[in-house]
Amino acid sequence: MTVEHLDSGEILSQATAQGDRVYLCGLTASDLTQDIKGQTQEVLDKIDDRLAKMGTDKSKLLSANIWLDDLRRKPEMNEVWKAWLGDLARPARACVGAQLELNVQVEIMVVAAR
Amino acid sequence: MTVEHLDSGEILSQATAQGDRVYLCGLTASDLTQDIKGQTQEVLDKIDDRLAKMGTDKSKLLSANIWLDDLRRKPEMNEVWKAWLGDLARPARACVGAQLELNVQVEIMVVAAR
Amino acid sequence: MTVEHLDSGEILSQATAQGDRVYLCGLTASDLTQDIKGQTQEVLDKIDDRLAKMGTDKSKLLSANIWLDDLRRKPEMNEVWKAWLGDLARPARACVGAQLELNVQVEIMVVAAR
Numbered sequence: 001m002t003v004e005h006l007d008s009g010e011i012l013s014q015a016t017a018q019g020d021r022v023y024l025c026g027l028t029a030s031d032l033t034q035d036i037k038g039q040t041q042e043v044l045d046k047i048d049d050r051l052a053k054m055g056t057d058k059s060k061l062l063s064a065n066i067w068l069d070d071l072r073r074k075p076e077m078n079e080v081w082k083a084w085l086g087d088l089a090r091p092a093r094a095c096v097g098a099q100l101e102l103n104v105q106v107e108i109m110v111v112a113a114r
Numbered sequence: 115m116t117v118e119h120l121d122s123g124e125i126l127s128q129a130t131a132q133g134d135r136v137y138l139c140g141l142t143a144s145d146l147t148q149d150i151k152g153q154t155q156e157v158l159d160k161i162d163d164r165l166a167k168m169g170t171d172k173s174k175l176l177s178a179n180i181w182l183d184d185l186r187r188k189p190e191m192n193e194v195w196k197a198w199l200g201d202l203a204r205p206a207r208a209c210v211g212a213q214l215e216l217n218v219q220v221e222i223m224v225v226a227a228r
Numbered sequence: 229m230t231v232e233h234l235d236s237g238e239i240l241s242q243a244t245a246q247g248d249r250v251y252l253c254g255l256t257a258s259d260l261t262q263d264i265k266g267q268t269q270e271v272l273d274k275i276d277d278r279l280a281k282m283g284t285d286k287s288k289l290l291s292a293n294i295w296l297d298d299l300r301r302k303p304e305m306n307e308v309w310k311a312w313l314g315d316l317a318r319p320a321r322a323c324v325g326a327q328l329e330l331n332v333q334v335e336i337m338v339v340a341a342r
Contacts, residue, residue, distance in 0.1 A: 097213025099325025211327025
């Protein structure tokens with residue numbers, strides 16, 4: 001079965017898909033002057049965009065990996081996460097602390113159905 | 115194809131599935147007074163439970179991500195892991211150190227067939 | 229649907245597959261005296277080997293998780309990564325810093341189609 005790629009660049013594709021499964025890259029905010037809530041919102045907006053381009057949306061998320069620069073910021077990230085998902089059923093998720101690029105406070109990578 | 119959810123809560127679902135693929139959330143022990151071996155056993159018991167509720171079991175694990183608060187504890191975690199799998203074929207696995215919630219020594223997230 | 233395993237050992241399998249989806253374990257270099265570029269090349273050679281044994285190749289990568297002992301080494305790892313992929317479309321990818329085993333500078337875990 002063929003593999004589809006979205007915006008394959010020098011290093012990575014923004015998303016790939018095979019059949020009814022979509023894999024997004026680890027996304028971070030572009031405006032890194034934002035606090036973690038602002039960064040999370042920008043990341044989730046990017047996820048919406050990539051999912052749409054792959055023919056799916058956040059109602060079909062299967063799993064999410066979230067990395068935080070400082071795990072103590074998780075409640076703030078979660079506020080934005082919950083608002084984003086609204087009344088939708090949640091994906092399976094793991095959230096751990098990790099070393100991220102300078103000034104990056106949150107990175108999210110998801111797998112979705114379509 | 116429809117996405118199934120197990121115990122979708124405020125933040126995450128305990129598991130999701132699409133077709134013959136099951137995704138569990140990152141699981142941690144509830145009793146955090148336990149040492150890493152006790153925590154690992156409780157996490158693996160939770161994995162058995164979530165897999166059963168999704169119509170599968172540990173013989174069908176595809177991959178596992180394990181995060182340890184202190185990677186030097188890996189041999190102790192592995193003892194419990196090996197006993198849990200017994201004679202079953204092993205999943206693909208990665209185990210790295212990461213910042214986890216206070217007193218959490220191990221977190222495990224798996225993908226399984228069903 | 230049956231799960232296939234490649235070299236199931238005491239702890240993990242080198243790869244598993246279900247249908248047209250292949251999961252590799254987190255791979256690290258065996259010769260840990262190498263610098264990060266050498267380690268990355270050895271890891272990518274191992275990935276080629278495991279993919280071949282599972283009936284696929286790097287042109288069908290879906291996603292990759294990369295962990296670096298020191299995220300500042302990412303540009304050096306990326307040089308080897310880009311050369312390895314050549315003109316192929318890239319997988320979705322995330323790369324974060326994490327605690328790895330002693331002297332391990334890079335660990336990579338991929339999912340591929342076949």
